Amino acid sequence: MTKILVVDDEKVILEVLEAYFEKENWKISFATNGIEALKKVKDESPDLIVLDLMLPDISGEEVCKLVRKESDIPIIMLTAKSTEDDLINGIVIGADDYVTKPFSPREVVVRVKALLRRTQKMENVNQLSFNNHKLRIDHVKKEVKLNGDILGLTPNEYKLLITMARYPGRVYSRADLLEKIQEDGVYFEGYERSIDTHIKNLRKKIETDSRHPEFIMTVFGMGYKFGGEKDESNT
Amino acid sequence: MTKILVVDDEKVILEVLEAYFEKENWKISFATNGIEALKKVKDESPDLIVLDLMLPDISGEEVCKLVRKESDIPIIMLTAKSTEDDLINGIVIGADDYVTKPFSPREVVVRVKALLRRTQKMENVNQLSFNNHKLRIDHVKKEVKLNGDILGLTPNEYKLLITMARYPGRVYSRADLLEKIQEDGVYFEGYERSIDTHIKNLRKKIETDSRHPEFIMTVFGMGYKFGGEKDESNT
DNA sequence: AATTTTTGTCATAAAATAATCACCTCTTAT
DNA sequence: ATAAGAGGTGATTATTTTATGACAAAAATT
Numbered sequence: 001m002t003k004i005l006v007v008d009d010e011k012v013i014l015e016v017l018e019a020y021f022e023k024e025n026w027k028i029s030f031a032t033n034g035i036e037a038l039k040k041v042k043d044e045s046p047d048l049i050v051l052d053l054m055l056p057d058i059s060g061e062e063v064c065k066l067v068r069k070e071s072d073i074p075i076i077m078l079t080a081k082s083t084e085d086d087l088i089n090g091i092v093i094g095a096d097d098y099v100t101k102p103f104s105p106r107e108v109v110v111r112v113k114a115l116l117r118r119t120q121k122m123e124n125v126n127q128l129s130f131n132n133h134k135l136r137i138d139h140v141k142k143e144v145k146l147n148g149d150i151l152g153l154t155p156n157e158y159k160l161l162i163t164m165a166r167y168p169g170r171v172y173s174r175a176d177l178l179e180k181i182q183e184d185g186v187y188f189e190g191y192e193r194s195i196d197t198h199i200k201n202l203r204k205k206i207e208t209d210s211r212h213p214e215f216i217m218t219v220f221g222m223g224y225k226f227g228g229e230k231d232e233s234n235t
Numbered sequence: 236m237t238k239i240l241v242v243d244d245e246k247v248i249l250e251v252l253e254a255y256f257e258k259e260n261w262k263i264s265f266a267t268n269g270i271e272a273l274k275k276v277k278d279e280s281p282d283l284i285v286l287d288l289m290l291p292d293i294s295g296e297e298v299c300k301l302v303r304k305e306s307d308i309p310i311i312m313l314t315a316k317s318t319e320d321d322l323i324n325g326i327v328i329g330a331d332d333y334v335t336k337p338f339s340p341r342e343v344v345v346r347v348k349a350l351l352r353r354t355q356k357m358e359n360v361n362q363l364s365f366n367n368h369k370l371r372i373d374h375v376k377k378e379v380k381l382n383g384d385i386l387g388l389t390p391n392e393y394k395l396l397i398t399m400a401r402y403p404g405r406v407y408s409r410a411d412l413l414e415k416i417q418e419d420g421v422y423f424e425g426y427e428r429s430i431d432t433h434i435k436n437l438r439k440k441i442e443t444d445s446r447h448p449e450f451i452m453t454v455f456g457m458g459y460k461f462g463g464e465k466d467e468s469n470t
Numbered sequence: 471a472a473t474t475t476t477t478g479t480c481a482t483a484a485a486a487t488a489a490t491c492a493c494c495t496c497t498t499a500t
Numbered sequence: 501a502t503a504a505g506a507g508g509t510g511a512t513t514a515t516t517t518t519a520t521g522a523c524a525a526a527a528a529t530t
Contacts, residue, residue, distance in 0.1 A: 154486080154487055154488080155487080155488095156487075156488070157487095181488095191488095191489070191490095193489090193490080193491095194488070194489050194490070197488080197489075197490085198488080201488095220496090220497060220498080221497090221498090
């Protein structure tokens with residue numbers, strides 16, 4: 001679940017954003033001043049911060065700098081006016097994007113989404129290669145090649161593969177995998193076994209012998225893991 | 236691929252920047268002193284230089300001047316302190332931007348991006364040609380030809396086409412494409428599904444058979460990609 | 471202001487994928 | 501060796517995603 005910290009001293013803004021963010025299934029927390037904000041950043045480690053430039057104690061600029069010293073949490077600034085100056089300052093101090101007041105809440109939502117998308121992409125490795133280039137994954141092209149042939153994976157199969165392949169050897173419970181598959185973290189009780197089916201289908205496409213898998217290994221009683229051997233030259 | 240030369244005698248800085256630049260898919264090369272820097276500028280003709288002011292042999296200032304004699308490669312200076320003096324000197328000698336140490340690597344990335352955008356050295360391909368010159372795009376004239384005939388594409392159709400055509404095979408989510416379309420517009424109304432409609436209209440103009448597209452391919456559950464084959468002689 | 475062009479929205483059908491179930495096989499612990 | 505629980509599989513059903521035409525709204529052009 002995506003956690004977002006909103007820092008602003010105007011109650012109306014907090015309320016409006018709360019309403020909109022909830023629709024997106026984001027967990028939202030608030031701070032009304034800089035000190036509180038810094039504390040919450042530490043305590044809650046949000047995935048993204050929406051930060052007003054004008055705060056009663058420390059300026060948003062300062063908060064931004066202080067946060068940046070510790071982490072790379074993406075920050076969206078709310079600037080009061082749209083003067084050229086504010087813009088430059090907002091960017092200079094290390095915010096990743098900015099929105100000028102007055103804003104439509106929808107715009108903020110779009111920006112947050114875009115920024116989350118961008119930062120998540122940065123974390124992703126784009127090329128993965130295993131077992132002497134037998135299996136290759138291109139995350140930009142969303143393409144999986146086995147012995148040079150492109151496999152047509154369904155979105156869920158692809159998601160399962162890439163989550164596991166990113167950390168070979170790490171064991172994922174069905175619940176873990178389900179969470180990755182479900183976009184908004186909507187979780188249904190009975191669904192866990194459907195992971196089995198996806199694994200089955202994935203194996204059918206990816207494994208030479210499903211009974212003795214080379215890549216998607218079962219960890220009895222625990223879940224699944226990726227068992228491939230990383231090649232060099234992964235970007 | 237964007238090539239960036241980083242000139243600094245501190246190893247830590249080189250390492251940190253390398254990590255961040257790689258995430259952006261920039262090719263990075265290093266120099267730890269002025270002489271080396273000048274040599275690499277000549278040999279590798281980077282798209283941008285990140286240059287420390289303080290170097291063991293020639294000063295960054297001098298390097299900057301020498302580079303400027305030969306070319307207009309954008310330069311970002313790293314200055315040790317943020318004294319007014321350094322700032323002025325940094326700008327005066329012809330650097331395009333500067334970052335004061337200590338800096339957040341992200342800040343540098345933002346600056347580099349901004350500067351690349353400004354100098355338009357970023358992936359600015361002007362002519363694209365696909366499938367044996369069946370489809371040609373002239374980005375200067377904003378003209379798309381199919382079998383020699385000019386297609387009248389709407390601005391959005393054109394933007395969609397060119398963003399995808401620039402990186403054939405790369406999959407763009409509807410959100411990605413929406414972002415591209417609205418880049419200079421200020422409208423944040425909009426639903427991801429309207430991309431479908433634009434794609435539909437674009438296909439009507441560009442494809443012989445919309446059901447079996449040659450250029451604009453659907454990637455189920457992911458988005459769209461450009462499937463044309465690049466010809467030679469792209470500028 | 472009227473007309474044309476472009477963009478966005480919606481409803482629906484078709485395509486593709488995902489979930490569920492029943493039954494079977496395998497693993498583990500006794 | 502066997503029982504009990506865990507995992508595998510194929511078939512069926514349900515759901516999601518996409519394509520498209522018709523139309524409304526918004527911009528641009530005249």
